[in-house]
Amino acid sequence: MHSFEAMHSLRQRLGACFLAVGILAVLAVPSANAAVPAVPAVPAGTGGASVPKVSCGWPAVVSPSRLNFAFPETNATYWVMPYQLAKGDQLVAEGTYPSARFTSLTTYDSKGSPIDSLADNAIAPSAGSKNPFSQANAGTDPAQHRYRVIARSGVEAGSGHNTLAATANSAASGSGFIALRIYVPDQPSDPTGGVPLPTLSIQHQGGSTSNIATCPAAGSSQGPAGPLADFLRQLVKSNAPPGGFEGCGKSTPSAPGFAVPNKVGGLFPNPYNKYLCTPIEYKSGRIAVIRGKAPTFPNTSLDQSVLTKTQLRYWSLCQNQWQLPYPSSSCAADFQTALKDGKYTYVVSTPQDRPAQATTSHQITWISWGPTNVNGILLLRNMLPAGDFHNAVQNIQKGQDPATVMGPYYPTITYCTKAAFDKGGPDACPAP
Known part of the structure; x- marks a missing residue:
């Protein structure tokens, strides 16, 4: 027992x-x-x-x-x-x-x-x-x-x-x-x-x-x-909270920032995941750039055992639609994410706004925006953190600032124009 x-x-x-x-x-x-x-x-x-x-x-x-x-x-x-x-x-x-x-x-x-x-x-x-x-x-x-x-x-x-x-x-x-x-x-x-x-x-x-x-x-x-x-x-509709998905802390589509979700109804949650989220809104010629330090994980796609000591069992970033029934548009999992010096850079955009450098060969991971007629919700998943990994989303207590708990593993987000990114790369889109 x-x-x-x-x-x-x-x-x-x-x-x-x-x-x-x-x-x-x-x-x-x-x-x-x-x-x-x-x-x-x-x-x-x-x-x-x-x-x-x-x-x-x-x-x-x-x-x-x-x-x-x-x-x-x-x-x-x-x-x-x-x-x-x-x-x-x-x-x-x-x-x-x-x-x-x-x-x-x-x-x-x-x-x-x-x-x-x-x-x-x-x-x-x-x-x-x-x-x-x-x-x-x-x-x-x-x-x-x-x-x-x-x-x-x-x-x-x-x-x-x-x-x-x-x-x-x-x-x-x-x-x-x-x-x-x-x-x-x-x-x-x-x-x-x-x-x-x-x-x-x-x-x-x-x-x-x-x-x-x-x-x-x-x-x-x-x-x-x-x-x-x-x-x-x-x-899904009956069990969503009043007004649907209620948002991500104080973040707004015009001023995004990753936070613990405010409230979501009983929609078959996975007990082993915790999340950060932020709303984002589409504007032609504009992209979203997300950066942070990548937790370690067992890369089973390269035959690494799940018993390997890592910080998380799994993590991912997904772009979703902020409307019932909350469909997913695109995800990039840990093993699909390009890294540079242990850090990730994601670009979320429409195909036509995708910068030329937004490729894994440039250590940048591209995520498709999906439909542009609704606002999006980005979700960062953390699954099954190791007991000594104190920067996981699971360690954020009610009322705490996620950035303080997660440190370098906290994802930052900023809007940037495709033109600026094409000209200067990620450095032309400074993190907030």
Whole structure:
């Protein structure tokens, strides 16, 4: 069992994670002759809010190229399974650790607020297996990288032992969602990290089991017009705070500056990320220049182990749109970012305003502005900081100045004209 302090810390992390990482997608409809059992409904009188009933496992998938909601990260893919558990039921996920930078399983209530979560290095392997996210001698055989996680009603968050609380406040029954995240798979063309999605089943009180066949991976039903798309769009709109995304500290589009987000509703946040953000506004011929010191990270795209001692597991900068349902326009992850003397320079612009020097060969990373008819929101993500890395976003306490906490790792932003940058490079656009 986790200690009280560990459980309290987990609740703090879950409660403080306020920014959505888009867990939104659509149902993949099985073929007409596919025999797959439906997930049982919430029994009458249990008080559990309704979630969609589905007939196959992991029906919802999100990435900016599929359904683009709630600031999704372009280097990650998310799968979601709605569940409805009667008293004594438990949802069982049996899977293989993916070959990727990061993975996790998180449970959410029917409004998209987090209940409980397990990061990859906290998921204990099954008997005879090893966890490559926590054991240096785990080998490379997927058959020896197996795990089993259960989501159970009636337990507290942070209980450990590969158990996730499936209902808030230890309710005996209810409904919600379980989400599987996979960041930066070793093979970019394979978002599952080279392994099948976890198999799902519901074990009922009394001993019977309902196996749930995994949804087919192909089909137009996974697109924006799929059967669950409208439901999920409404879920985003219903759970966004009044007026939508409420901004980034005192920063404004005309006077940008990175700050902790003011407030975002319960939109399936990732408990292992923290964020800084700033609004920006488009003007023809103008670019945004962002600079800072780059934290170290395990570059798994170059076969570096996630067990390598680094400052963060993952970080990125993303340009998003400041309008519901908050789509992402473009991201640059840590491994996609050019560095000079350990520092990064990003240029955010439209293609026509892109300076000639805004290329990795000039140690500058370009990020596409995206649509220009709405203001943008830049998000800096920090994931899973090392305990001795005190400059992470996670260390910013309420009311603190992020620049003071982060020091050289704090990102500065300034507007500049394309003409000035073309003439003098980044030095022609001094940081504020």
